[in-house]
Amino acid sequence: MSTVPWNTKELTIGELAERSGVPASALRFYERQGLIRSRRTSGNQRRYHRTTLRVVAFIRASQNVGIPLAVIGEVLNFLPEGATPTREFWVRASDCWREELNARIERLERMRDLFTECIGCGCLSFEQCLLVNPGDRLGEKGSGPHRLSSGAPA
Amino acid sequence: MSTVPWNTKELTIGELAERSGVPASALRFYERQGLIRSRRTSGNQRRYHRTTLRVVAFIRASQNVGIPLAVIGEVLNFLPEGATPTREFWVRASDCWREELNARIERLERMRDLFTECIGCGCLSFEQCLLVNPGDRLGEKGSGPHRLSSGAPA
DNA sequence: GGTTGACTTAAACATATGTTTAAGTCCGAA
């Protein structure tokens, strides 16, 4: 048996890259951006806690639904310093993204209808169209997590 | 009266910028990218046909629904060399975007549901989740206008 | 203890969509 129990084994960046499917270069980048953390060995190499695997998976899933890293980072920063994310945390983060996605869907629907209307009306005057000069009536994105901040932390 | 009738007057880049609300720098950029055209004076300055105003409006409206310039350019290139866009053209372009928007809306809806499910199921295993490693089942964007190319040009 | 592969950093490069800047030229009006 090794000196370190399997369930507390840390991951090198190569292992984390392999197991998460995310290139090491991207992992370093996430760290620079404050999305993940690592401890350093005496030789200055990164070692990751196993839960980082899940955090990275969350980052990728969030990116895949179109959330920018900066916003993902804001949400992850609700995790206190060294805390392992709880189920409660993931559920609330997921609620955040659901709201965000719903907002985007509605926006796209409005866009689609407006565009069709704009061309379809016959006057072809996009010049006065909301789509051409959106005075932010359409562009409300809400910028950031509201749901997560208005409750007790994990 | 001037030597040039009002309805054939060309626009300088400054005038086009002013009237379209798009900075001259962006107009030059659009031209480099092949989205708009201009003739040059003997002194090498740009002069725009009045219909360019409408083309620019179309570009901005398209951008505002999230279509990348490259795709907008593909659509605009269905306009023959010096041709003024017809109503037919705008209608078909609009159909293009409507399809595109519908596809995106559906994709976002799938994403939203998947994310909720993924977290809600209790196992918290995003590692196996489609969202984390999308094998392009979710990511079908279709890349480019299909509708416009499968009909008679304007 | 030596070799080799994995790790380290900083900085340049990539893409999309432009903006800004520097240095210079043209045009219209007095």
Add this chain to the structure above:
DNA sequence: TTCGGACTTAAACATATGTTTAAGTCAACC
């Protein structure tokens, strides 16, 4: 004819999201 503002170009800068590269260090195995 001259002046100032509008125009020209190329190139650098900006943002987000990384990747690549160069040069060097560490760690693990034989």
